[in-house]
Amino acid sequence: MRRGRIQYRQRRPPRKLSCRCPLRRSAQLSLPPLLRRRRRPSYPRLAPRSGQHASRHDQRPRPRNPPADRSVRMGAGRLHHRAGHPQRLRLLPGWPADRRAHHPAQRHAGADPGRSVPGIVTGPARHLTPGAPASCIGRRARFYHGKQSRHRPSVSFLFRIGVSPLLSSENLMTKALLILSEEAFHIVYPTRVLEKLRARVDSLDIITPAESWPEHRDALAQAEVIFSGWGAPVMDEAFLAAAPALKAVFYAAGTVRDFVTDAFWERDILLTTARDINAIPVSEFAAAAITLGLKRAWHYARLTREARTFPADRPMPGAYGSTVGLVSYGVIARMTRERLRSLDVRVQVFDPYLSEEEARQEEVDRVDLEELFATSDAVSVHTPKLEETLGLIRGHHLARLRPGALFLNTARGAVINEPEMIDVLRRRTDIQAVLDVTHPEPPAADSPLYELPNVFLTPHIAGSMGPECERMGLAMIDELIRYQNGEPLRWAIDAHIAARIA
Structure with missing residues (x-):
């Protein structure tokens, strides 16, 4: 009891004894509780929460069939798996060949060391950035719910968590071009949106105003995808001839009638808009x-x-x-x-x-x-x-x-x-x-x-205004993620749909 405060000690439930021999059990029962031999738990200890110290009583039984959002067994170690956040697991050259062969990811990557393959998720992709330190390389580590625990290390192989599929070496070859009016550039692609776009492409060139594209033919010739918005250039035969590598256009606005032509549809270029x-x-x-x-x-x-x-x-x-x-x-x-x-x-x-x-x-x-x-x-x-x-x-x-x-x-x-x-x-x-x-x-x-x-x-204010325009830019970045992952785009349109919409 302290001065001015009474503290009560919580009684703990009796622990099971590890020995099954009756004689030894009786001998252990005669010992004080702190000296009795206890059975070593067969389940792992959880990582301490932020601001808390690790406790020997902070344990939880491990389910026989862990769900998708729990730590799952893979080869010689464990990684945390969360469905819906596909990450990349990179196999290093130092990984033993026998463990690579038993790893489930090898059915996608073969035995090629250093190749990025679909792996186990350690957390949402937004928490991983390019160049993040591979803190788990060269030491034993375990991940629980995106947090690292060093209390009972059991991972004995080397691995590296990538920065999500869209930032892997296979998909980080997208050369993007941002071309639109200067006013639309500042309200649709502000600094916060622009940083997210830069993190998902290999290179990003910006042309504004859009009418000045003939002065930047080198950037246009290398562009694989174009991000645009209000004030987009008319994509006629001359424009498309200057963009031979163009595969997709992400238009962060509504109507496409101002810039789409018949030559655009003949090129079979993918078009998605933020009209929704x-x-x-x-x-x-x-x-x-x-x-x-x-x-x-x-x-x-x-x-x-x-x-x-x-x-x-x-x-x-x-x-x-x-x-x-x-x-x-x-x-x-x-x-x-x-x-x-x-x-x-x-x-x-x-x-x-x-x-x-x-x-x-x-x-x-x-x-x-x-x-x-x-x-x-x-x-x-x-x-x-x-x-x-x-x-x-x-x-x-x-x-x-x-x-x-x-x-x-x-x-x-x-x-x-x-x-x-x-x-x-x-x-x-x-x-x-x-x-x-x-x-x-x-x-x-x-x-x-x-x-x-x-x-x-009212002066045409029903549509996106001010910060609402950022939502259209972010939506086109989401479409880029689907495009890089080979998934169907959510707001893609073709010539038939474009003819019916405003």
Whole structure:
């Protein structure tokens, strides 16, 4: 007992005696507990946690069939295995031939010493960096859950943990070129993203602005993959002739219509985009605007400001039992629909490519364009800008909207007949229009859109802005990892898909 504090000693359970002989057991029982002979545990001791000392009682029975995230037996030693984080195990020339032959990794690498082969995982790949010290080489070591334990060394062979497959000597031959506008370079590929990209390629050249590529033909001729974004160069026959080694393009933005040509598809170059990533903030913007529109937030905010008091009568559709219409059902519309599931609303869709079976799975109703505008309390446009969609939404569609309805456009301004829309908004002051895109963009200085009280105009901010743009650059790095590992890309598109998207 210390001054001012009482400490109680916890009783420990009795230990099993290692000897089975009755005479010896009786002799040992006569000894004090600290002098009794104990059986040596057959299971390993765990590594002490950070900030703790190793304890002789910090032991855990070893399961007969350890799961994938436990230490597993391989040859003469143990390594920690975690599924989902493929690493590399490098066989050194000093590894004895008999142990190489019994090693399971040799069925991939043969007997070639020093070759990088699929091995056992010691931790997430993000914790391993190029040039990391091989702390386990030349001494016995054991890994538990990514931590090294030296209490009971049993690994008697030499091994080296690589820096993940994408950083192995086999895959570290990718020559990358980063080419886009200067503004997009700073917001899509900031320092943090750029460092991750440099760590996964052999060399990285940067060309900005993209129009200056004829001055850097040497870098373009060696590029195997191109990372780009807004302001990408037009990849026509002249550009592709200067890039004979080009195999894949990672485009950290949405639409590819500004730079892809027929010559690009004829070269059979792999193309992947961040359009699904850019759709995330657009769906967030759309779902938030629809929620506020069902409450008629902009309408009553204007009335409150003009009257200098709260209006007595406040009719509104609300977010219970109302109907939301989505024009087109692409990636952004599907994400918007998922966010609207938190509301008790009915969702109906106009999309000629949406089948009845898919509509049932998505829990939406297929309707034509006329019915959608006539029966919706809020209409959100997600139509791509194509030749057949120019001026798709006319004035008579808007005129059929319900009283106090919301009209939201985050797609492209050209899909709406803007003069007819302005005429309807002048007559139907109860309709609230939220326009994030216009045609042209921005509107002319004398456009009525700046003056109409029931128009909420934003400068094309629904898409990725500021730090949100980094997410697109990181997504393209993830695609590069899949490309280097020989895995199918998640957001790859071809000429058929490119013709249907915005």
